[in-house]
Amino acid sequence: MYPNQLENLIFALQRLPGVGAKTAERYAFTILDWDAEKRKDLIASLNGIDQIQHCEICGNLSSGKICSICENHNRNQNIICVVSYPKDIVAIENMQSYEGVYHVLNGLINTSKGILPDMLNINALLKRINEETEEVILAVDPTIEGETTALYLEKLLQGHVKVSKLAHGIPVGGHLDYADARTLAKAFEGRSSNEK
Numbered sequence: 001m002y003p004n005q006l007e008n009l010i011f012a013l014q015r016l017p018g019v020g021a022k023t024a025e026r027y028a029f030t031i032l033d034w035d036a037e038k039r040k041d042l043i044a045s046l047n048g049i050d051q052i053q054h055c056e057i058c059g060n061l062s063s064g065k066i067c068s069i070c071e072n073h074n075r076n077q078n079i080i081c082v083v084s085y086p087k088d089i090v091a092i093e094n095m096q097s098y099e100g101v102y103h104v105l106n107g108l109i110n111t112s113k114g115i116l117p118d119m120l121n122i123n124a125l126l127k128r129i130n131e132e133t134e135e136v137i138l139a140v141d142p143t144i145e146g147e148t149t150a151l152y153l154e155k156l157l158q159g160h161v162k163v164s165k166l167a168h169g170i171p172v173g174g175h176l177d178y179a180d181a182r183t184l185a186k187a188f189e190g191r192s193s194n195e196k
């Protein structure tokens, strides 16, 4: 039996994906061996997580009410790129060529898992779209869930705004955040649209 504090740490670490009892124990002992400074960094970064919230406008992760992209008026607020998760924004930002803003659905429609459109950040998207909106780019993974979600949004937005979809290039079943910047940039350039 280890001291309670250590048992608690092992138990908490086991909640991480792919971490079993043995690995959790190894991690806990590693942390135990760290010097005070290193441990303080870990504690501070874990405490900092509490301040992370979803941007009120786009749903991206943010340390304030509005994320840095929505706050940046050098970006074209009238071009909205719809992605499924915040990590996709990181992939698209890595291209260094997209100047519009984003909208994060925070999920994809998956009826077999019970994830329905009303559970996604779609209402906020509808509220954002107005006469000044030039284009909505659907940049979701080319998976079944991604295609289902894109189709749903296309139908929903048809007649209201120009909707475009990324060109192929990202392998079917692949994920945006694994695509390299060049592939992603090509998919953006070659996007096809339905005029409103």
Ligand SMILES: [Zn+2]
Residues within 6 Å of the ligand: 055, 056, 057, 058, 059, 060, 066, 067, 068, 069, 070, 071
């Ligand atoms: Zn935002």
